[in-house]
Amino acid sequence: MGKKEINLFEEQLSLPGFAPSEREQKHLIKKIIEALLFASAEPLSLQKIREILETKISFKPKILRDALEDLQDEYIHQQRAFRLEETAEGYLLKTCEEYAPFIQQLFRNKRQEKVSQAQAEVLAIIAYKQPITKPGIDAIRGVDSSGTLQILLERELIQAMGRQEAPGRPTLYGITPHFLFHFGLKDMSELNLKG
């Protein structure tokens, strides 16, 4: 938005009697969300966006979702190189797949490692059975998972969620929000991978 527009916006904020039309307001909110998304290093939840906006403006809650949907559509229609996606219980800008070969050049040697087959197995078990103890995981896999668990903990794909009220008080494991991001999942309900 241009300099003039920002000034207009400032005026609107400072004049309590001035009520911008819903269309104008949505337009402004869209731009603010766009700026937030552009700058954010983590998925922004609807709640977070609302909190930030509410510090400066008052608006109908419905506008927020509308604005996000509009942005989502706009990026697609304008054929932008990125899109707005819901991932890990928040909104995030993601580059489109076709540019991956180029961005790969940019981030050479800095890419996240893929999970190994064993790690994927343990993650799948934890994701569906959480909270679950190490003996519980071992029983399903039939092999010892200590090493794999340790790596997954370090990668912050899983976390300790407390202890089971049983002899030895074994640690219970569950998945992290980072897990959702790593696998590009919107939320836990998207985990219907099991056949």
Next chain:
Amino acid sequence: MDSLLLKTPQFQGPLELLCTLVQKEEIPICELEIHSLVLQIKELLSCLEQAAESIGFAGHLLLLKSRYLLPQDPLAVAEEPEGLNRTLMENLIEYCQFKEAARALANREEQARESYTRYKYPQGEIKKPLGIDHLSLSDLASIFEQILQKAAKGRTTIEKEEWQVADKIEWIQKQLETAKQTPFETLFPLTCSKLELIVIFLALLEMMKLGVIQVGKDAETKTILVILVYGKERN
């Protein structure tokens, strides 16, 4: 990684599928020649990971078959072996489902890796502070004194309560759960009584001894930090 493709008179395909079919009793175990299967597997094996898995599956098949072949103990309760068999099969089916889910996860990962974001990946390790060597006992003592002084100012009521180191350890762990590290002072709320402060301090020392936390100076700000030691959440 491709699965091993096997050929038997009744079946042609990957070992996992064979295992599943046998469990579902779609292929009678009595007709399977485990010996020839094992020979085939041995020939086809190319990597270690594959080997471990195949041995697992072949082992299960062998177990099922031996169960079938061995005469049932007439004295044993009739239901028991059947029940055992069922849980074994259930386990196997469940495991196959998880393998499927793991494959699906790997696919999702593949997809997710095609898109880039500004998302900041966890660094895996918290930036290492200077460590306990840079702290002397007098340093710790002096902070504690400071806290006591601060606490002395804002006291109003006197309450009699019993504080236990174990409770405080739990409390500190909770405090560190999300932040992983925190400045020393934040663990000493000003509203605490002197006795409580002492117990918190003892709890910290105990946790250091157990290796659950580390205390160290931040390299830049020189503040004293309490850091949760990573991965020490074991039994």
